[in-house]
Amino acid sequence: MNKDTSLIQGYKNWYNNSEDGKDILSLEMALWSVLCEPNLLSSNKIVFYQVYALIQMFLHKRPSQHSMLKNLAYKEGYNTEDTHICLIGRLIMKLTPNLKKLEEKKNQLKSEEDFGKYLFKTGEIVTMHCVEEFINDIVSNKIESIMIEQYYGNYNISKYQDLSYIQYEIVTRHQAILLAEIIKEEWKIREINVLCHDLENNCESGSNRLKNESRDNIYKLHERIRTKLKLTLENNNFDENVGRLFIKEFLKKICQNCPPLPTYKEEKGY
């Protein structure tokens, strides 16, 4: 996302000053362009604003559901921004595999307006589904759905999921953010330093941390810190997807704010 102007200001400028692109058909066509090329959502601000506005329109078509999600998320301490990220991500993820079918529909329908209407209806229904899933996930998490799942016929519940799918799961995302907070508050900086070394070590540029530690020691420290991370997950009833998403999305930020320490040994001030 281009950060020349703030997103909110950019959005305001767009709807206050822009002459074009604000009619419903333009918004629908912006969604269509994102479905054809999902990266547009991050690379083209106007398209992003249009799609965002359209999704808000979908949400407002089902006011009870929207308000239930907002209230529930607020009561359970979910960040509103993250709820929106999950909604947008999830909607695009659910719509994109239908591209071929939507293309057929586009060719079959006579006008762009008709296709726009079809896309609006499809988008509205799929958005509603995303909202229902989020509401269900938040409530399930609240009532320890494990009890239910042990009881009823289930399968495939603990299947391995690709990270790119997990990132827009509302409960997993919320718990990954909580995990980041727990680590920032409860872990010592020298422990975070080891975790960050483990992360950065896989990058091409390597890491500036633990420069004074031997290779063997680093290996042991990595082992120890992974065990600690696993324990932190277990102690907070987070599953491994929470840990995976935390590493992918939120650890980077923690590491940016953690000064590189050359050793694990306790030093004054840390």
Place this chain on the structure above:
Amino acid sequence: MNEKDKELLYQTYLEGITKETQVPIIELEDIDFVLPEDVEFTFPEFQPHTEQLLGKMIVLETDEYLIDCIVVNKTIDNEYLAYKTSPFTVFASEFDIVFKTDMGKYLLETGNYFYLTEEEIKEAIELDYLQPSNLESLKQELRKEHLVDENRNTDLESPENKFLLMEYNITLGLRCRHSDPKIWVPQIEIQYRSNPANNVKMAAADMEIAKFAFRLVSTDLFKVHKYAYFADYYTLYKDDCHNLILAPDDNLIDQKAEIRCGDIVVFKGKLPKQIVLANFIPLLPKQAQDFLDITLKVIKD
């Protein structure tokens, strides 16, 4: 979850199944922009949904409702067997299977199924897709017996049972258009099966009357009365497998009608020769009639 939360959840569900909402579109200037400055969206390499119809999870649009379902099998008549699904797994009961895909978690209602045409599936909105190997696992799960929970809430007004009733209500048209309609009677499936003794009293006095009658009437006639109940427009009887069957009067076959159990519509459509109301149920037809308060009403166009 407390009853108030469950009720709220049920109301949320109700809004979701309604096809059209009368809410006007929100104006752009009324939209709040709520996203962090550094938001980035990344997406997996999308695998387009396959052309294969089996495994598709779709939303059907009927006149009134939006119906989620999964296409599970193709029949020899080139119809497709579909089961009702829902994302509201918090309402899962012993009648359901909960399963997961990359993009969602769903409950499948094992008794709520119907048949679709290829055209209907192709016209529906696609939500998700279950890979063939996972579909096979799901089918295996469907073959297992789902035991009735004896401690289940049998109050039909409770949010979880209202959810179940509504789930069957919205598929009524789809279930009843088949020549062998799949009927679901909540009084039997939710109330009777979980606690037969509490719901239908097999009173000792009744048994004595039956024995007395047996001595008075001929064996054949008694058999008829024991295994059949004659109402104004239909006959209720039990077949050899103890299924409770409703047979409409001959002159009503193929006419449009509605069958109710109490206030609940359990069939609506063209009357076939017979309708199985419940499988393997140890109730005499008269007892079933008294317990279910069955009525049949012809619908005039």
